[in-house]
Amino acid sequence: MSEALQQFLKKNVTALREHGLYNEIDTVETPNGPVIKMNGKEQINLSSNNYLGLATDERLKEAAITAVKEWGVGAGAVRTINGTLTLHDKLEETLAHFKGTEAAISFQSGFNCNMAAISAVMNKHDAILSDELNHASIIDGCRLSRATIIRYNHSDMDDLRKKAKEAKESGNYSKIMIITDGVFSMDGDIAKLSDIMEIAKEFDLITYVDDAHGSGVLGKGAGTVKHFGLEKEIDFQIGTLSKAIGVVGGYVAGKKLVVDWLKVSSRPFLFSTAVTPADAAAATQAIEVLMESTELCERLWENARYLQDGLRSLGFDVGKSETPITPCIIGEEKTTQQFSRRLFEEGIYAKSIVFPTVPKGTGRVRNMPTAVHTKAMLDRAIAVYEKVGKELGVI
Template structure:
């Protein structure tokens, strides 16, 4: 017999979320996650994937992964510190370091794991972390796990960051202080003010940490937000994922050799979780090599992003202050945002609604993620559907 207390908690909580328009319905994709997907037998133009460059279905990556399975098998067989490290993992980390312009790199099973691993391996209860108020949930959880004092500064407000850095340095008696920020903020598409952050960090001796999950492969002609600003020699931690623009799965931290050596002996997900599969490792390596060889996919991504953004803005949608291909249509009311998303799906466009707690209350939105794999015809159809549904619902 199961717990009545648990059932009462779960049933009541789920009902409450549904009534407030905050319950997320999970859709099942039937087949590959490309520019067009199939859900419940219906083909939809896909504007909700992080597959920025279309590499998740790239034939060159598929071929590399297939060959790795034939040679290495489907699993790594152990954690990295026993005998789960293969030459494929070493090759991946060497390519990441070259790609990011650092001395070394360490790979993890996911981007979320990176932030849980790296922050808590360096920061502890005697330290403080200055964290942007819109940082990703994995950063927040990583900071909490470290037990350091978390000091939030207003989103991209450099005056507030400077004030709080000065206060923490002068009155906090902390051993170490870190400033941590997303490189590209995933819900709004704006870019962190890294030059100003570095200037403040150097003035107050702050450790710098940039989560570039949505910047790697996107900004800096693909090399990421840190390289976009030419700051690879002045940022301590460059974190990123292998599951968005890179198109596979996993994450990494890039930095100086001594940092990577420390993470290999002190970051718990590295120590206690089986390494990513050989196929994932070699496919990720292949993707990074493609980006280092050519900016063609990156240029197409930006071309498509600008085209969709201009089309939606011309219709009268509020798209915020995005500086990247990420294009939010900010609706406000959560229930309206969810209904808008459902109507788009009915008209053949898959653009998922994003509501609290992923974004602040009252800022419900439909987030659009154009990729290098979309055609102009797909984007034109998307804009036309947005116009139809937007007028129907009185949003424009």
């Protein structure tokens, strides 16, 4: 290792540790369900994005096993050569039906979607209006496009309208896009899509919604765009297959013309091998489960409200979440890390989230209740929160 690299790494890793910002990676020794084992100890799991429990669902496992036996373990090529299997076509057809759009295109991850779609449509002659709390993958996708990035205050429609008007009237840009998360993952609030659509129509803006945390959760499972009844109007619906869907991958849903363009211009689609047969089959099965019944979605919301009410009644600050995402805001980074460690010692796995993922001074322990948690599990979690909260003087 070069001396310069070694000094750089040591200096920065040490600084992160000293300020309570170094993120320790934990290894899970069991399937990622409502209860997991870590370091040989069982933990009630409140840190998974497996909202509906589908990651370990028997129907999905059977679909994946069948696909492996019939199709093998890999697609064998990029989609544009001979890596497009009938399994991928079926996944995309099912996604389009699920999202209420003309077509859909699948990618290897949700992160890839934002890297692919934004840069395929926007360029240095364009501008992007981006919510200041958008996900890192949106930020990186915007940077890759080389478009002018104009950040607007989080969910502030007055600020958005002002900046949209300025960008439009400047005459400097060929196209202008507005990008927002559907559900913001750190606070659990929902984008004001109806207002955003109104502004988009006023100034002829391209609309782009990343619904990673909304699909399977809002709109009876179909997502945030469906929740607002805008599936025929939003230009780009982006989603992941790794959260509520329980598998891996991502997708863009919209007009057929949008999808046709992405299939010939989005670089991750053109230059990456397709998702495995097992993943395509399992994701399709998950979406079919959601289209057949809203039971899992309803159970998720019931558990989320139960946990949130329990924490609020103890005096915890759970922010202004409008979704099952339940941040327990502690504030100072080291205290937040300590709080999470004490929960772990008591058998509750709820990961601390600190700067730079969230602004300094707003550290929180983020809880992700799922459809497969039992009331007994949630009661245990609430009891431990009370114990640790009093011990550390948080409540």
